[in-house]
Amino acid sequence: MTTRICFIRHGETDWNVAHRIQGQTDVPLNETGRSQALAMAFNAGHYDFGAIVSSDLQRALDTAKMVAERRGLEVSTLPLLRERHFGIFQGLTAEEGLQLSPAAHACYLARDVNYDFESGESMLRFAERVKEAVDYLTHLHHGQTIAVVSHAGVLEIVYRQATGRPLHTPRDFVIPNCALNWFNFDERGWHLEAWDDHHHLAKVLMESAE
Numbered sequence: 618m619t620t621r622i623c624f625i626r627h628g629e630t631d632w633n634v635a636h637r638i639q640g641q642t643d644v645p646l647n648e649t650g651r652s653q654a655l656a657m658a659f660n661a662g663h664y665d666f667g668a669i670v671s672s673d674l675q676r677a678l679d680t681a682k683m684v685a686e687r688r689g690l691e692v693s694t695l696p697l698l699r700e701r702h703f704g705i706f707q708g709l710t711a712e713e714g715l716q717l718s719p720a721a722h723a724c725y726l727a728r729d730v731n732y733d734f735e736s737g738e739s740m741l742r743f744a745e746r747v748k749e750a751v752d753y754l755t756h757l758h759h760g761q762t763i764a765v766v767s768h769a770g771v772l773e774i775v776y777r778q779a780t781g782r783p784l785h786t787p788r789d790f791v792i793p794n795c796a797l798n799w800f801n802f803d804e805r806g807w808h809l810e811a812w813d814d815h816h817h818l819a820k821v822l823m824e825s826a827e
Contacts, residue, residue, distance in 0.1 A: 618760040619803045621810070622751075623664065624775055625684070625766045627676040628654040629794045636710050639768075640703035640737065643675050650794065653818055654680040657795035660817035662687030667761035670754060672698040672768060680795065681766035697750035700768035704737025728785045740784050747774040755802045772798060779807040793818070 628650030632639050646654065661684050671681035673694040681692045705721060706714045715722040724732035730740040738746070754765065769792045776792075777784060779800055796815035801808040 619801050620755040620759055621762040622754065622800050622802065623661065623666070623762070623764045624772050624798045624800060625657065625661070625680065625764060626769055626772055626792055626794050626796065626798075627672075627674075627680040627766060628652075628657075630676050632708075633794070638703050638706050638709055638711075638714070639676075640701060640707040641674065641699050642707050646676050646679050650676070651679075653795040654683045656817045657797070658683035658687045660814075661764060661797060664764070665762065666690070666764045668693060668758055668763040669766070670695055670698070670763060671766040672696070672700070672771070674699055674768070677766045677768060681764070684764055684766070695750060695753070697746055697753065698765065698767040698771055701740070701743040701770040702734075702737040704734025706734050707737070728787070730784045743770065744774050744778075744784060747771050748778070751775065751802065751807070775800060775807070776809065776812070779809040 628646045630639065630644045630650055631647045632644045634647070666688055669681050669685040669688065669690050670693045671677045673696050677698070678692065678694060685692045705718065706725065709717065711722070711725070714725060721734060728740065733739040733742070754763065772792050773788060776782070776790060791813060793813060793815050795818060796813045798812050799810035801810050
């Protein structure tokens, strides 16, 4: 039996606009992010979700609450859905990271899957955590359609797993704030159904920031 999950990246934050690496820093939505979330919730409200699950970081949780209110549901939080922990690079721009540690910056650019930014998570460990989260959700909500609100890094891991893209290769796909991204999970594996449905954001200011 197939479990269908709509993965949604949270709305925009001021750190997105400033190109700061958020990681697990609990940065709130900005005004644009709240508008994006509201527009997305209106679209997502047309789907019959059996549950709404979110990262426990505020930018994701506040986005999820707007979807839940449209469906008359409560949000369940799952810390496994948090963004990757970027250790010494959290809160920095890439340029600031270069100034702090050229060696760490080189690993960042090279997408070294074993590097953990001294006090954070390696990409390999992060991918394992995302897989653990998905396995938990597909077991708990087996055969259902659910919405999951999380972060760019989590969506990237799910996309790569479903499409066979290795972790170390450059990201060649967009992950907009508050787009709807659909995946199917069954005994054959993870499958991408539809990516980057953001037509509901046509009248909302969009930024391309990470």
